[in-house]
Amino acid sequence: MKIIDVEAIWLRVPTFSERCEWGEDAFLVKVHTDTGLTGIGESDSAPAVLKAMVETPSSHSTSRGLREILLGENPLDIDRLWRKMYHESSYMGRRGAAIHAISAIDIALWDIASQHYGVPIHTLLGGKVRDEIAAYGTFIPKDRPAENKKLVEGLLESGFTALKLGGGLFGTDPDHDHEVMRVVRDTAGEDTGLAIDLVYQWKNYRYAKTQCERMGEFNLDWIEEPLPSDDHLGLRRLAENSGTRISGGEGLSTVAEFSEFIRDSRPDIIQPDITRCGGISEIRKIHGIATGFSTELVPHGFSTGILMAATVQFLASIPGGDLIEFSQSTSPLSLELVTNPITLVDGKVPVPDVPGLGVDLDEDLIAKYRVEMSVGSPV
Ligand SMILES: [Mg+2]
Incomplete structure (x- = not known):
């Protein structure tokens, strides 16, 4: 061939x-x-x-x-x-x-x-270790804090038991962020997993540490990209001194770059995107490095059904691959490009057992x- x-x-x-x-x-x-x-x-x-x-x-x-x-x-x-x-x-x-x-x-x-x-791809990757993967829903919060109540209620109704928010105004004003989080946590209840994504907006270590402490009351699963991935010293100090897990790395590529990131920034969770880090081949190697250095891997994923299908195959084949990001984008590219997308069932995505990615475009x-x-x- x-x-x-x-x-x-x-x-x-x-x-x-x-x-x-x-x-x-x-x-x-x-x-x-x-x-x-x-x-x-x-x-x-x-x-x-x-x-x-x-x-x-x-x-x-x-x-x-x-x-x-x-x-x-x-x-x-x-x-x-x-x-x-x-x-x-x-x-x-x-x-x-x-x-x-x-x-x-x-x-x-x-x-x-x-x-x-x-x-199936998961067979070629060494064998399937799970039939379904819990999904968390990522959303951009509404600028007006109170409007997030309805948004969160809708997400919970669709079956999510964990949510992440970021983007929009979030991260630019601590008082505003606090108001948003109050609405989100009160609506979601204490049993729903919550994480926030700062997309690098917390300026420097000292500022970020203060904000981490302020966010402590919301019992977050992780705080994502509080500082730029290249700010190794800031991230490392934050990871060592924050009561909440620090995550990042969605913009990084290759096992070489993730090795540096893990060694120098010491994140609790790395979040390679399978469509940026080097594909299925490279994310497997990145997972190996993470495992060897006591770091969790929760992949980034916010694009079309192709990304979702590839990520599911990878996660199905690794120990600890039990959480996947589920985009809430309303773009037709996210919703319609793949005509047989992997969908949410009771807050989880099933692992397809067909040969190939199994996506029809x-x-x-x-x-x-x-x-x-x-x-x-x-x-
Ligand atoms: Mg992110």
Whole structure:
């Protein structure tokens, strides 16, 4: 079997372009083979940049476009191809966008292998250890604190027993945040798991420590990205001195970067995104490092049903993979791109046992939102 094309697809929903609602665009890849099998992957990143990573003609031996690297290769050689892509894009890659694009391709290769062998991806990953995964719902809080009551009630009605909030104004004003949390905790009750996501907004260690203490009364499961991932000293001091678990890492990629993060920032929980960190292949290695250094792994995931399907397969195969993020985005890319999405059942997502990712794409929706742009010329 040979790879005959790597199709990089940029989708953008015009009505979402005015303001980021976490779902305004998406980047997909389709890896086509000469047997007719096609693998699907995605990355939650900047689609135009990733499209360039795939399509760019080669500049020299370590700045090669990913499509060129893969043409004619056997898609079943996943690990070898990952290393080849990493090495031959290393001058423009090693971290960030290049690894995001590699993540999408890696997921597509696992999709192909799983279909080829006729077994679920979790079987190829070593075997399923759970049939369902508890999900927590992530939402952007309303600016007016009282309006969050109805929002939280709706989420609890849909079955969630754990919630996370972040984005919008949250994190910019401690008094406002406190009011929001009071409404959310009072509505959710003491038995609902609650976490908050600061998206780096807590300025510095001293400020963050004060806010952590103030949030103590809400009995949070974790505090996510209170400081930037590069502020290793601040995060480490916070993790050592906070009564609440500190998490982060959704923007990091590769086992190398997560090794540094765990070593220097000492988070309680790392949150690699399978579509950014290097795909299914790399998140397995990241999980190994985390396990060896007493760190939990709860993946980030807030995109389409492709990300969800890949994350479920990975979590189904690892010990401790019992919590998954469940997007509340109202974007059509989140809700409609995959026509047979994994859905919530009593606050949990079932683990599919079909070969491949098992996602069917709405090709009409892809045609509707596809942005036509090509970098370089086809090889
Ligand atoms: Mg986050």
